Amino acid sequence: MKTTRRNFIQQTALFTSVFTLGFDWFESKGAAMAIANEPGRFNAFLSIDALGKIRLYSPNPEIGQGIKTAFPVVVAEELDVDWKQVEVLQANLDTQNFERQLTGGSGALKHSWERLRKAGASVRQMMVQAAANQWKVDASTCKTSKGFVLGPSGQKASYGSLAAEAAKLPVPATVTYKDRKDYQIIGTRVRGVDNKSIVTGKPVFGIDVRKPGMVFAQIVRPPFGATLKSFSAEDVKKMPGIIDVVSFKNKVAIVGTSTYEIMQARQNLTCSYGSEAPLEGNDTHQAWFDAGMKSDKATLQRKDGDFAKAISEATKVIEATYECPFISHSPMEPMNFFADVKPGSVLLAGPTQVPQPAQKAIATLLGVPENTIQVELTKMGGGFGRRLSNDFALEAAELSSIIKMPVLVMWTREDDMGGGTYRPAVRYHFKAGIDAKGNITAFYLRGVGLNAGNSTRQDNFPVGAIDHVLIESVDQKSAVTTGPWRAPITNFLGFAEQAFLDEVAEAAGKDPIQMRLDLLARVKSNPVGKITYEPDRFAEVIKQVAEKSQWKKKPGVHQGFSVYYSHFSYVAQVAEVQVKNGKAQVTQVTAVTDCGEVINLSGAENQVKGAIIDGMGHAMFAKLNFQAGVTSPTNFNSYRMIRGNEVPKIDAYFVDNGISPTGLGEPALPPTGGSIANAIYAATKKRFYKQPFY
DSSP states (O other): OOOOHHHHHHHHHTSSSOEEEEEOSSOTTSOOEEEOSSGGGOSSEEEEOTTOOEEEEEOSOOSSSSHHHHHHHHHHHHHTOOGGGEEEEEOOOOTTTOSSOOOOTTOHHHHHHHHHHHHHHHHHHHHHHHHHHHHTSOGGGOEEETTEEEOTTSOEEEHHHHHHHHTTSOOOSSOOOOOGGGOSSTTBOOOOTTHHHHHTTOSOBGGGOOOTTOEEEEEEOOOTTOEEEEEEOHHHHTSTTEEEEEEETTEEEEEESOHHHHHHHHTTOEEEEEOSSOOOOHHHHHHHHHHHHHOSOOEEEEEESOHHHHHHHOSEEEEEEEEEOOBOOOOSSOOEEEEEEETTEEEEEEOOSOHHHHHHHHHHHHTOOGGGEEEEEOBOSOOTTGGGOOHHHHHHHHHHHHHTSOEEEEOOHHHHHHSOOBBOOEEEEEEEEEOTTSOEEEEEEEEEEESOSSOOOTTSTTTTSOSEEEEEEEEEOOSSOBOOOSSTTHHHHHHHHHHHHHHHHHHHTOOHHHHHHHHHHHHHHSOOSOOOSOHHHHHHHHHHHHHHTTTTOSTTOEEEEEEEEETTEEEEEEEEEEEETTEEEEEEEEEEEEOSSOSBHHHHHHHHHHHHHHHHHHHHTOOOEEETTEEEOOSTTTSOOOOGGGOOEEEEEEOOOOOOOOOOSSTTSHHHHHHHHHHHHHHHSOOOOBSSOO
8 A cells, every 4th residue: 555644644533532652753863753743743653543543654665675575563562562453654755854764784673773763662651641640540450461551450441442531641751661570562572564465466566557547667777887879769659559668867768658679679789889998897806906905005995913923023924815705686676666757746766775875965966955755665676775876766866857757667687687786806815824723813904895995894803803904995986886795894894804814723723612702701801992792792692693603513514614793783603514416505594693682583584594604695696797898697598596496405594692782684694604615615625716516
């Protein structure tokens, strides 16, 4: 059901008694709340009608990470209601009443945890006070249960019956949260609020948008680094269903009445391209990596102690170089967006992780005020960071302004894989020195990335445990467009660091797990320089995964270990490999995650398992090639993804520490490649220095 903010207010007003609490999701010290006198005052809504139905208006885009379910779970828990009473509505972009209305960086729940708790607990407290006033008893003698207030003498009143009176009370300045031991919903397995509608085909994805008078378009883009010189479209315009062929910003758009007719006509479109310099290919990228590794213009990211002196005095020196290619995000729903640009108004609709930046960029592009642009959020068929870019939204808006028609711009799978935006290609070189006792005395990392920015994470483990550290980066500019890819930078850096540390442990004659625990003990007792992680939490996931996986206690099973900290969460993994018919097969992965309080256990398990499958598939198989600015492959028949029969058994466990929730959509991916590579080495004595492995 498509619901605008205005319609939502009208729906809640149909009830005779409606209690609505506005709460600020973005005020830094908790939710600043007020009883609603007028709709414009709210940033978000928690409403209870006379029948006890609770509605929550959720601002962040849902892309499968589960926040549309997790947010109301928190509110329902503190409100002390039956989960079945809660209804969740997705907000469209509303810059007056919401901030940080985006999905990225695994940060939505971390950001909103306290605000959501306060919203639920405040309403619960007001319901109790309303009932106490009605019964003329002290509020401290009342309690709540599943949407009812229970009095000291057996009185019972539903929240719905108390809504009107509660709405007249002041919002409490302080609230008392539930004790964790009393949680009824948080930490349990909760079905996604959209599950039923998804399996019955009800949600509208961006690709499903249909508006009155709408036409369709596909856009032909040039090779990376090339310029459109000319195009021949006379034959195309004569084909059935074709309305127009126009060019803008180095691109050619075919506009028609259906995607099928456009795809047929597109085969007859001829475009001519040129360039001032040779277009990029794999050889170009390798040459840039080589030059970057030798460059004397690297950016210094971290320097502790005297690395050069320490490495010269080391008993052993271990070096290794790791490299990953550009890869596609490969969401199942290709890029698409709808735009209807009219004088004085712009309507946008589609799947974007960042609706407000899209609005801002399009306002700048068209030279119109932001408040004239309305953005409707649709369901998204995957994102993984690709929909943090808004190139496809900008294309739709610009094309609509040119053809003066509402248009849905559709990318094909080939467009999606061949037109960016990709994970950056990166090369890392590590060097470590160890003393006669096997202790790491020096650590060096240089990262060379192609459009990666800083390709290192200079404050992450094992820094803080080593006296002499030098970390540098080189960013090589490329015509190939790049952007955030699930767990940006760390998705490959995690593999490289963890594979290298295993090689160091072997050279030092140490167990890989014990070596890391020893390093963390050093961080706790005497840290070196700045650290961004907590050594105790780091060590705890390591200890638990060693226990859960029965580290080195399974006969005939080869195990590999990896641990990583990213997006404020800690994940340790042990992968298991068995050699069958001469081939190493990953049979099991055990993961222990510390992401703080787990809100929805089934959602958390899905995120960890999905990240491991994603990380495994891309580490082992995925790769894009470039020749003369053109990408290959461009479809799933030749772009190797993990297959169903290759997915190992995955056991996901969580540290129960009651800490406020941190990120979960991305942190389980970075350690996956390392645990698998280390397990394969244990089985075959073959180390991997490049992705994909096969």
